[in-house]
Amino acid sequence: MSSMRNRILRIVHREHGQTLVMFVLMIAVLIGFVGLGVDLGFAYISRAKLSKAVDAACLNGMRNYYQGTAQASLVASNTFLLNYGSCGRDVAPPSLNINFTKDANNDTILNVTATVAINTFFIRVLPAIGGYSWKTLTVGDTAQATRTKVYLALALDRSGSMDPSRGPSPMGDGSGSGGGYYLPGAVATFINFFSDSIDEASMASFASTASQDISMEQPFKSDITKAAYALTNHWCGGTFSQGGLTNALVQENNITIPSSQVALQVVVFFTDGLANMIQDTLSCPGSITWNFGGQDSGTSVGFWNVATTTTSCSDQNNACGDGSSLRGCSPACSATQFYSNQNGTMESFTRANVTAEAKYRCIQVAQQMQSENILVYAIGLGGSSGVNMDFLSQVANATNSPTYNASAPTGLALLADDPSQLQAYFTAVANDILYRLTQ
Numbered sequence: 001m002s003s004m005r006n007r008i009l010r011i012v013h014r015e016h017g018q019t020l021v022m023f024v025l026m027i028a029v030l031i032g033f034v035g036l037g038v039d040l041g042f043a044y045i046s047r048a049k050l051s052k053a054v055d056a057a058c059l060n061g062m063r064n065y066y067q068g069t070a071q072a073s074l075v076a077s078n079t080f081l082l083n084y085g086s087c088g089r090d091v092a093p094p095s096l097n098i099n100f101t102k103d104a105n106n107d108t109i110l111n112v113t114a115t116v117a118i119n120t121f122f123i124r125v126l127p128a129i130g131g132y133s134w135k136t137l138t139v140g141d142t143a144q145a146t147r148t149k150v151y152l153a154l155a156l157d158r159s160g161s162m163d164p165s166r167g168p169s170p171m172g173d174g175s176g177s178g179g180g181y182y183l184p185g186a187v188a189t190f191i192n193f194f195s196d197s198i199d200e201a202s203m204a205s206f207a208s209t210a211s212q213d214i215s216m217e218q219p220f221k222s223d224i225t226k227a228a229y230a231l232t233n234h235w236c237g238g239t240f241s242q243g244g245l246t247n248a249l250v251q252e253n254n255i256t257i258p259s260s261q262v263a264l265q266v267v268v269f270f271t272d273g274l275a276n277m278i279q280d281t282l283s284c285p286g287s288i289t290w291n292f293g294g295q296d297s298g299t300s301v302g303f304w305n306v307a308t309t310t311t312s313c314s315d316q317n318n319a320c321g322d323g324s325s326l327r328g329c330s331p332a333c334s335a336t337q338f339y340s341n342q343n344g345t346m347e348s349f350t351r352a353n354v355t356a357e358a359k360y361r362c363i364q365v366a367q368q369m370q371s372e373n374i375l376v377y378a379i380g381l382g383g384s385s386g387v388n389m390d391f392l393s394q395v396a397n398a399t400n401s402p403t404y405n406a407s408a409p410t411g412l413a414l415l416a417d418d419p420s421q422l423q424a425y426f427t428a429v430a431n432d433i434l435y436r437l438t439q
Contacts, residue, residue, distance in 0.1 A: 042089055043118060047139040050094065050114050053084035058112040058143035061098065063434040065108060065147055066195045073098045076112060084114075091117040091136055105261045108147040108198060115140035145438045149263045150194060151216065152201040152433075153251045154224070155244035156183065156231065157271040159207045160317065163235035167419060177272035177381045179419040180235045186422040187228035190268075193430035196221050202251040203227050207236060208277065208302075208316040209291055209309050210243025216251045237316030238294025238302070241275035242358060245365040245395075252374055265374040266433055268426075269366075269395055272381035275358040276351070279306065282326070284333035290326070292338070293354040294319060301349050303329055324349050359391060363403075366395040370408035375436070377429045380415040381422065389415050 061076025076098050084094060094116035101109045117136045158180075164171055167178010191201065196219035203214040203224045213227040214220065248267045257263045277293035291304040302319025303326050309315045320326070326333035337346040340353070342360040347353040366376050378392040393401035396411030404410075412432055414425045 042120075043137045043139050046089065046116060046118050047141055049084055050116060050139065050141040051143075053080045053094075054112045054114050054141050054143040056080070056083045057096075057098070058110055058145045059438050061112065062108075062110045062145040062147050062438045063431075065100075065110070065198075066193055069100050072100070072110075076110070080112070080114065089118040091119060103146070105258070107149065107262070110145045110147070111142065112144075113140065113142045146262075147195075147198065148437055149261070150199045150433065150437060151252060151255050151257075151263060151265045152194060152199060153216070153248035153265075153267045154187065154201070154203040155241075155248040155267060155269045156187065156203065156205045156228070157207075157239060157241070157244070157273070158205045158231045158234045158237075159239045159271075159273060160236045161239075161273050177419055179272045179381045179422060180232060182419045182422045183270070184228040184231060186426040188225045189423055190426040190430050191221050191224050191228075193427075193434060194221075200255070202248070204244050204247035204251070205231060205234070206240045206244035206247075207234065207311075208238045208240060208294055208304050208319070209306060209311070210240050210247050211311050212247050212251070216255060234311055234313065234316070236313035238277045238291075239271065239273045239275055239358075240277040240279070240291055240293075241269075241271055242278060242361045242365055243291075244271075245269060245362055245369075249365060249369055249374070252369070252372070264433070264437055265372075266377070267366075267369055267374055268377045268379070268429060270379045270381075271387055273387050274355060275362045275391070276355045278338070278354055278358045278361055280338050282333060282335040282338070284326070284331065284335060286331075288331065288333060290333070292321075292349060293351070293358060295351045296355075297351075299351050300324060301351055301354050303333075305329070305331075321349075363391075363394045366397070367405075367408075370397050370405065370411075373409060375409040375433075376411040377432075378411065378413045379422070379425050379429065380413070381419055382415055382417050387415070389413060 057076040057080035060079040061072045064072045064075040080096055094114045097113045099111045103109055115138055117138045120135060120137055161176030162180035164178045164181035166172045166176030168174055172178045200216050200218045201220040201224060202216040204210060204212050214223050252265050274296055276296055277291055279291045281287050281289045289306045291306055292301050294302040300323030303321040304319055320329035325336050337348055340347045340357050342357055369376055376396050378396040380387040380392045392413035392415060394403050396413040397405055397408050398411055398413040416422055416425050
């Protein structure tokens, strides 16, 4: 009996010993898994920080490509450091690689790659495998942005209300916006956001008639900057907005984009007043193309023979006719009405009829652009000129437009209260375009 009891006790003691060993082994495995989870969790957090930083660096670097690859790389590097910050687990600062290349379509590509080694807490006790120590873990991430080409067409108001002498006091008499003092500088700043080696651009301007000042070209910065400053000699006449938009559309339609290339077509429209002029070919007898309108108040309209009217202020300001017909114009014209596309009827030559038609035709041209996947921006300058956000938002197909079309490109409409805001508003449009280019 005694020997049997001793055997039972030995078996119990042996089972207790095995349970203790199993328990210790399970605790060790559990701690290992917990430690692995903690260390890998910290590695995941570090990689998430890297991902955020390389994405921001890639986008910001590409948006600054117009400054050259050296400056764009510096911007990308600084953006990475700003977004990554620091982490107490890092063995050393992250390693960053920034590289500009070209793809098969000659589009510029920016690759940003970053890696960082972090210290471990638990798995560092594991034995080295193949010479690899578990004292640190290396994580990394990569981001890529492609800078597609932009075809940019400017349509700029050079009407009489833009004259600086008609701007807000103390510079002007307050009869207009006076935007001409600020517009050339704003355009020069705007155009510098784009690349002479990647993009193409053109510039049209409009008053009583419209002119194509610079056709779509590359390089373009110098020519467009000079043309913008040359507008200071032409602040006069009415507001033939449709002509400026039509010229921009013609420039966009004249380009050929290879089927394999992704490109962005953009029109930037600027005006400081109501669209108050239209163009029609009238029977006089004989078909002659006339621009008519040009008044923001009263009932009368002016008439300009497109074939003979130059961009000089003497031509842009001086209309013919008696205020309600082409009587006295040269060549003689007997037309007394024009056809309204908006109403589908013949209308008399009154300011109200012409201005309503001018607004309608502008919006029609803009909608034709959008139907061709052209992105439109509209910048207005308010004050006594009468331009309003309703008109601008319809031209741009902005989300606040009463005729917003979600299936067409969504543009941006901005209305400045003071001409000194033009620089900021043109810059905002440039940044929005660059943002879309790098998505």
